[in-house]
Amino acid sequence: MIRLLVAEDMHVVRSALVALLGMEDDFEVVAEVGRGDLVLAAAERTLPDVALLDLDMPGRNGIAVAGDLASALPSVRVMILTGVGRPGSVKSALDAGASGFVLKTASARALVDGVRTVASGGQVLDANLAAAAVRLGANPLRPREQELLDLVASGCSVRESAQRLFLSEGTVRNYLSAIVDKLGARGRVDAIRIAQDNGWL
Known part of the structure; x- marks a missing residue:
C-alpha cells in the first residue's frame, strides 16, 4: 500500500485528487492539507510514502516544503503538481529534493503511474520541461x-x-x-x- 499526503489549496482540486487517488487499490490517502505550512506536521503525524504538493500554496510553496521534508523526513518522496510549467521551477524542485514534477494538465493515468514510479524510487518529469530546465542553468539569485x-x-x-x-x-x-x-x-x-x-x- 502506498501512503499519500495531498497538499493543494484549492478545495475542489484537492477533493478531486483525493477521490482519484483513492480509487487505486494500492493507494491510501493518509492526509490532506490546504496550506504549505501545514504539510510537515501532517507528514510527521501520518508518515506518508509520497507527498503530492501543489507548487503555489499559501503559507509555504511546494518547493520550500519539499526542502523541509527532505531535511526532516527524507523517506518521504515528493511530487510537485503545478498548472504552470516553468523550467526554473523544475530545477528548483529537483534541487530541493523532489522526485517528480507533474503538470496538472497531465492525464489521470500519467499522475497515477507517476506516483507509483516516485514511490518505487524513480523520477517523473515532463520531458520538455526537463530539457528546458537543463538549458536554463542555475538560478543566479541567492x-x-x-x-x-x-x-x-x-x-x-x-x-x-x-x-x-x-x-x-x-x-x-x-x-x-x-x-x-x-x-x-x-x-x-x-x-x-x-x-x-x-x-x-
Missing part, C-alpha cells in the same frame, strides 16, 4: 535575494521589506540593485517578470 524579490513582487515597499527581513532600508535597496544587475533587468518590475518567467519566484 536565497535572501529571492526572498526579497518575492516580497516586492507581492506588493511590499522597501520599508515593509526591510522590516520583514530585519534589514535596513539601504541594505534592501542595495539588494534590489544587485538583483536587477544579476538578471540584466531594466528595473524592479522587469526583474520580477524575469524571475517569475524562469520559475525562480
Whole structure:
C-alpha cells in the first residue's frame, strides 16, 4: 500500500485528487492539507510514502516544503503538481529534493503511474520541461535575494521589506540593485517578470 499526503489549496482540486487517488487499490490517502505550512506536521503525524504538493500554496510553496521534508523526513518522496510549467521551477524542485514534477494538465493515468514510479524510487518529469530546465542553468539569485524579490513582487515597499527581513532600508535597496544587475533587468518590475518567467519566484 502506498501512503499519500495531498497538499493543494484549492478545495475542489484537492477533493478531486483525493477521490482519484483513492480509487487505486494500492493507494491510501493518509492526509490532506490546504496550506504549505501545514504539510510537515501532517507528514510527521501520518508518515506518508509520497507527498503530492501543489507548487503555489499559501503559507509555504511546494518547493520550500519539499526542502523541509527532505531535511526532516527524507523517506518521504515528493511530487510537485503545478498548472504552470516553468523550467526554473523544475530545477528548483529537483534541487530541493523532489522526485517528480507533474503538470496538472497531465492525464489521470500519467499522475497515477507517476506516483507509483516516485514511490518505487524513480523520477517523473515532463520531458520538455526537463530539457528546458537543463538549458536554463542555475538560478543566479541567492536565497535572501529571492526572498526579497518575492516580497516586492507581492506588493511590499522597501520599508515593509526591510522590516520583514530585519534589514535596513539601504541594505534592501542595495539588494534590489544587485538583483536587477544579476538578471540584466531594466528595473524592479522587469526583474520580477524575469524571475517569475524562469520559475525562480
